[in-house]
Each structure stands twice: as structure tokens, then as C-alpha cells.
Amino acid sequence: MIKLKSKTQDALLFYVLRTISLVVIALLLGIIFVLIQAAWPAIKAGGLTFLFSKEWNPVEDRYGALPFIFGTLVTSLVALLIATPVSVLIALFITEYLPKSISRIVALLVEMVAAIPSIVFGLWGVFYLAPFVKKVLAPLLKTHLGFLPLFQGPSFGIGILTAALILSIMIVPTISSICRSIFELVPAHQKEASYALGSTKYEMIKLAILSPSVSGISSAVVLGLGRALGETMAVTMLIGNSPVISSSLFSPAATMASVMANEYADANTPLHISSLCYLALLLFLITFLSNLFARTIVKSFSKG
């Protein structure tokens, strides 16, 4: 066998690496192209009114995306509202309170939550979380916060709140592990500076850990949002899948991802298929923009 000269080897390596990278970029562009092409009939038929129309009616072949945009945004935002404080507190507990030997184990266990398959979360949600919401959480919220439109109406266990709860559990590992690595970056001399001025531990955490970490925490939250927006399986099983817009968190709804998963197999008119692809394109656009937004926040904060 002829031994390749190192120069030839290097050139070969370069071409292989370049080709692989280009294939990935080409795939991204290809997916966008195919989505636009498939969505084109719906874009032509509905245009921007597709975004604001509340009606999704496959029987009469009329399609509007508003209920799904609403469902996606509301479940994701509620999930973030729950998951962000929980994740920050978990990260603080792991980095600041646990001795190093134990903190690694706890951190690993929290991250293992991310390894649970979506469908398992969905099943757990259907059998345990939904009944819990129906029997315990919803009555509790109604008694104490029932004056808010958010907590009015009947709860069937399945709906926005349950979907948001499961989403929040799913994104806690993402947000908390990023927060943990941010908090670990805070130099010991910053904590000592705070203690030396007579801070309590709580004040030290606010002063030396949280306030310089605002941009890092926001980027962690937006990465969690990215995961929540696109999450499909567990949400589809728990949200009730009805394209309605209600002010109550107990109400069933549907998300962009859940309607795609539910209807792609049964879509029989070309406009129905095309409308689902339009939704896919929109979901892609929203996640893309949220990522872009995250980057700008991080940049503006790190500039000070």
C-alpha cells in the first residue's frame, strides 16, 4: 500500500470536512426551500390573514393559524414563568449550598430529567399530572385566584396549564444547567468582596452572583423557550387539541406543533397539507427569531 504524503492527507481532510459542513448547510437551506414551496398554495390563498384568522376548519377547507400561535406562545410563556425561577434556585442550591461531592451528583440527576423521552413525559402527564391538575391544582387556584380570568371555567385536567406544567419540567434541566455553569464562573473574589462588606449569604447571592449573571440567565431562558416552542409529543398528549382561544388556563388549546402532529396523516385536501406546511414554516421562523433575539439580549448585556 502506498503511504499518502502528509500534504495529500491534509488536502483530503480539508475536502472531506468542507463537504460535510456544506452538506449540513445545504440541508438547512433545502428544508427551508421545501417548506416554502409546500406552503406556497396556502400563502397565496391566505397570505398574512392566515396569521390572524381564528378559524381552522378542514371540513370547509378554511384555515387560520391564530389559535395555534396563541397556544404555542401561551404554553411556552407559562412554562418559562414556572421554570425560570425554579431553575435559577436549583442552580444556586447546587453551586452555593451543596458541598462539591454531593453537588455533582445532584447536578447529574437534574440533567437526567432531560434524558426522559417526551412520550414518557406525555404518558406520565396523562395518567398522573392531568388528574392532579383536575382534582387538586385547579380547585386550589380557583379558590384563591378565581377572580382572575386566567383561572376561571371548568378544568378537565387536560389543557393549557397541564401542557405548560409538563413543558416547564422538561425545560428546567436546560435552563438550570446553563445557569449553573454561569454561576460557577463567578470568581471567588467577587463573593469575598461581597462578604467582606458585611453581606448575608442572600445579599451575596444577589450582589455577586445574580446581578452580573442577568444576561447569562436571559440567554438560558431563551434557549429553554426554544425547546418549549417546538416540543411536540408531550404537549400534544396533554393540551386537548382544540383550536380555541380562551383566557382561561384550564381551557384546552392546540399548539402549532401539536396540530401538525395530529393532522399530517389525515390531511386530504391540498390546501390542508399546504396550511400545515405554512404552520411549520411559521414555527421555524418564530424559533429562529427567538434565538436571534436571545443573541441580541446577550450582546447588549455583555456590552454593559
Next chain:
Amino acid sequence: MPNLNDAKVILEAKKLEAWFGDFHAVKGITVDYREKTINAIIGPSGCGKSTYLRCLNRIHEEIEGARTAGEVLLEGKNIYDKKVDVVDVRRRIGMVFQKPNPFPSMSILDNVVIGLRLQGISKRSTLLETAEVCLRKAALWDEVKDKLNSLGTSLSGGQQQRLCIARALAVNPPVLLMDEPTSALDPIATAKIEELMNEIKKEYTVIIVTHNMQQAARISDFTSFFVYGNMIEHGLSADIFTNPKEKQTEDYISGRFG
């Protein structure tokens, strides 16, 4: 010049010991510090000077596995007493660190007054007034008075260290600990800090760890010499640097050891 040995004792260490896990870093130090004096601690690297200093305001115990024994008396009261609030101890015994460490997300002004804010003082006029007084004491006022709202970290290293001194002074601690405050600075910045220490001494008691023997000789009234967690000698700097009692001290200051 009044006899320094007649000044009132403000801080005393009694059989003070410190450990990191199994490592015995500070071994039974007993010494007292007089009011409104500068006290230098010198000795070779790793001799426990910094650890000892960090026991004096109980910041040593914030490290995982760190332990102390013995007593430190501030104006006669043991700061290691179980009933004593560690937060109060640190307000009365301030500290400046080796590396300038202003809070990166805060302005110059906010850095100086954060100690007061932590005590619940929020009246803007009081804060501004204290900030000016302390920045003047730290010889930084003229350089920053027009940019109090810029970030503390936008200043040069020497200015940042003086900002940290102002920040420590703002809570008005009778005792100020300084852990090699000039080791990260250039000679000009170092000279400025040494100069301002002479002013600070009029109101505060300073205990300073330094690697720089000339610095200790220049600025301090008393000097302690540490080796491997033991205090070999403590006395008037004038005596220690001209006529040390111990052979080890003499070897160290004449450069034959350490």
C-alpha cells in the same frame, strides 16, 4: 512622636489556629494591634499570612473545608463567639483583596456605597456625601468625580484598587485588612496606595500582608514575620528591620532565605 506601644489595643489574636481540611495553615498566633497603626505581616509564600489575615474578619470560614480555633478580640469582644453576628464582624473589620475586585455590573458610585446600601441606607444625599468623602480618602476623587456613573471596571488597575479601598472605608470599619493590595499593581499605582495609607492611618487601624519588604519597612509601624504558620517575631518595624531578635527574621530580611 508618641510611643506607639502606649496606644490602645483594638484587635487581638489569641492562640489563633486555622486549617484547610487537614492542612494546618496557621499555628497558634497570639498578637495585639494598636489603634491607628499600620501593621505589616511579612514572610515567604505559603507561610499562612493571607490565611491568618482572612481569619481576622472570619472570611476564611467561607471556604469549603476551612476551620479555625482560638479567639480574635475586637475591642475586647471575641468575634468567634457563637452569639456574634458574622455580618456585623465584617462590617467592622473591612478588607481589601490582592486582586482589585469592584463589582462588574456597578458604577463607580454604586461600588463605593454598596456597603451602606446593604445596611439599608438609601438616602441619596447621604450616599453621595459618603462617596465623596471615601473617594477623597482613597485619593481617587479628582480622577473620577466627573464619571461617577461609569462602570467601576472601566478604571485602571490601580484606580480599581483605590476604588475598593474607598468601598471598604465607606462602612467606616475601625480595622482595615489588606491582603497584598499592591501585588497586582505597577510601581506608580503602588506608590499612590502607600501614600494614601498614611492618611488612612489617621482614622483606621490597618493590617497589611505584603510580599514587599521595602513596602513593609516604608509604611508600617509594626511588623510580624511569619514562617509556615508560625509567627517568628513581632515588634516595631524600626526594630524588626534594623535589629531583629531572631536569626530566621534576619536571614529573611537580608535576603538569605525565602
